[in-house]
Amino acid sequence: MMSSLQETLNNVNSYESLIEVFGLGYVGFPLAVRLASMGMNVRGVDVDENRVNRLNRNELLETERNLKGSFLSAKTSGRLRITTKPTPSETAKIGIICVPTPIPTKSITSNIHVNSSIKSFLNTCNTGDIIIIESSVEVGTTDSTRTMIEAAGHKVGKNFGLAFCPERIDPQNTRWTLENIPRVVYCSDDTTFKIIKIIYSNVNNSNLIRVSSAKTAEVTKSFENAFRLVNISLVNELAILCDHLQINAREVIDAAATKPFGFMPFYPGAGAGGHCIPKDPRFLLESSKKFGSQFTTIHNALEINSYVPIYISEHVDDIISKNNLTKS
Ligand SMILES: NC(=O)c1ccc[n+]([C@@H]2O[C@H](COP(=O)([O-])OP(=O)(O)OC[C@H]3O[C@@H](n4cnc5c(N)ncnc54)[C@H](O)[C@@H]3O)[C@@H](O)[C@H]2O)c1
Known part of the structure; x- marks a missing residue:
C-alpha cells in the first residue's frame, strides 16, 4: 500500500495506525504498554524469543511488575501484541527503535542492533511510514538510517518520516518519569513532527524540544x-x-x-x-x-x-x- 506522510498523519490522528516498538527492554516495554494503554494500536517486537514467550504468558520481571495492570488490559483489549517479527499493515506504520547500542569495539559497531531492527522494519513497511529512533546512538546514526531508508526506495522528508527522539529515563527516579520528562527531538520534516507530536501526546504530553539537525539531537x-x-x-x-x-x-x-x-x-x-x-x-x-x-x-x-x-x-x-x- 503506497501512502503519503499526510495520510499517515490522518491515520495517526484517528488512532488507525500501527506502532511497532522494537526492543522490549527497559526502554521499549514501558513505552509499548503506555502507547497501547492510551488507545494506540501497538505491536511489541523483540528478537529474544524467551522474552516474547514470557510476555505472552503474562509473566513480568520484578522491574516490570508496576505495569502489570495496564499491560494485561492492553493485551486483553487487543491493542498490544507481542511478537518476534514485524508484519505488514493495511494502515500506516510507525517503527520506534528501542534496541541496545553497545560501546563500539573492533568487532562490533554501536549501531549493529539499530541497523538490524531498521532493516526488518523496512522489509514490511510502505512509503509514508515513519521511523523514530529512541535508542541512545553514536553521532551519525540517524543520517546513516536515512541512507538505508533511501536505499529501500523512499525519500526521507518527502514520502517517509525519520526522527530521533532519545529516551531520557532515569531509573529509580520517581519525580521525573516517562510521562513528564521533556524530550529533545529531531524530525526530517514538519508533517513528521506533527505526527510525532500526536504520538508523544500519549507519552509525555508532547513536551518536545525540536532541534535543527539529527547530529544536534545526538550530541x-x-x-x-x-x-x-x-x-x-x-x-x-x-x-x-x-x-x-x-x-x-x-x-x-x-x-x-x-x-x-x-x-x-x-x-x-x-x-x-x-x-x-x-x-x-x-x-x-x-x-x-x-x-x-x-x-x-x-x-x-x-x-x-x-x-x-x-x-x-x-x-x-x-x-x-x-x-x-x-x-x-
Ligand atoms: N536503560 C536505561 O535506563 C536507558 C535510558 C535511556 C536510554 N537508554 C537507551 O535505550 C536503548 C535500549 O536500552 P534498554 O535499557 O531498553 O536495553 P535492554 O537491553 O533492556 O532491551 C533491549 C531489547 O532489545 C532487543 N533487541 C535487540 N536487537 C533487536 C532487534 N534487532 N529487533 C528487536 N529487538 C531487539 C533485546 O532482545 C532486548 O530485549 C539503548 O540505546 C540505551 O542506551 C536506556
Missing part, C-alpha cells in the same frame, strides 16, 4: 550524560582528596551547595554506574577521534571513575589489616 543526548559522568568523577576525586585530608567530603559538598548559583551538588560513590552514564559519553569520544582530536575531559572522567572501585577496595583492605580483621 545533546550524549552530552547530557557526559555532564553527569564528569561531575561524578570530579566529586569522586574530591572524595579521595578529602580522605587524605581527613575531612568529610559530604560536608564540603553540602557547604558548597549553599551557593545560590553556579554549583550543582553531586555525591561520591563507587564510580559512575548504571546503563547509560558510562556508555553514552564514549560516543562523543568516538566522534572526536574521527576529527583527530580527543575529548580529554570525558577520557579523564572515565579513567577516574574506573579507578574509584580499586581505591575503595584498597582502602577496605587497609582498614581490615590495620584492625587485624580477616576477610570472609
